[in-house]
Amino acid sequence: MIRVGETDRVFVLTGAGISAESGIPTFRDSNGLWCGHSIEDVATPEAWRRNPALVWEFYAMRRKDAAPCQPNPAHKALAELEAKMGDRLTLCTQNVDDLHEKAGSKSVLHMHGWLFRSRCERCEKPQPDANAYASLDAVPRCPCDAKGKAMLRPDIVWFGEMPFFLDAIQDALQRTNIFVCVGSSGVVEPAASFARMARSFNRAKTYYVGPEKPANDFMFDECFTGKAGELLPGLLQSH
Numbered sequence: 001m002i003r004v005g006e007t008d009r010v011f012v013l014t015g016a017g018i019s020a021e022s023g024i025p026t027f028r029d030s031n032g033l034w035c036g037h038s039i040e041d042v043a044t045p046e047a048w049r050r051n052p053a054l055v056w057e058f059y060a061m062r063r064k065d066a067a068p069c070q071p072n073p074a075h076k077a078l079a080e081l082e083a084k085m086g087d088r089l090t091l092c093t094q095n096v097d098d099l100h101e102k103a104g105s106k107s108v109l110h111m112h113g114w115l116f117r118s119r120c121e122r123c124e125k126p127q128p129d130a131n132a133y134a135s136l137d138a139v140p141r142c143p144c145d146a147k148g149k150a151m152l153r154p155d156i157v158w159f160g161e162m163p164f165f166l167d168a169i170q171d172a173l174q175r176t177n178i179f180v181c182v183g184s185s186g187v188v189e190p191a192a193s194f195a196r197m198a199r200s201f202n203r204a205k206t207y208y209v210g211p212e213k214p215a216n217d218f219m220f221d222e223c224f225t226g227k228a229g230e231l232l233p234g235l236l237q238s239h
Helices: 016-020 045-050 052-066 073-088 099-103 129-133 166-175 191-202 228-235
Strands: 002-004 010-014 089-093 108-110 113-120 152-156 178-182 205-210 222-225 236-238
Touching: 002 178, 010 073, 010 191, 016 228, 045 052, 052 113, 052 152, 073 089, 073 099, 073 228, 073 236, 089 166, 166 191, 178 191, 191 205, 205 228, 228 236
Parallel strands: 002 236, 010 089, 010 178, 089 108, 178 205, 205 222
Antiparallel strands: 113 152
């Protein structure tokens, strides 16, 4: 049981496992390929510079797969917890889908970006969702460039780029006394170190919920193995 009191501050990190339960593929297979493409081909700044059309098409495919997916009970349980706790809950996700928002969460730190949003490679201004579905025949351009050369890229943090919201994340980890990780493998940094940081900053209690123990399981006081959609609603007890 994860008991949350009236003065507790909770940090929740979610990873690919929670979205996979809603039918969103993790895209990365045992050989390190993303739907048959190497990471170097579709998920780095160099790949974008080399072949933006291929990268745009790859993410368009991801959007198409993710769009009909719906939140599962784990997403809904976290939205309900936020409704009770307000700003005493920090919800941070490694996922780029919008399932937390579909479940009702109002404030989500998307540290790896947003699948259904694009941004200009020049002015870095986020663009409306409509640009995320632009034709594959030509990578869309940003109106900031009169010559039409500034391309709109997926608003995703690629390998080699700095995750978003790191200052806000560190600030929240310093103040939390309960850390919950849901469906994250414990491999990708810096998120893999968040549990350790929470323990070192404020002696936080740390919990993991997911289909199997993560690579960093030694950082957790308790690991609850199984589907998050089945376990999390019953584990979270707030007062």
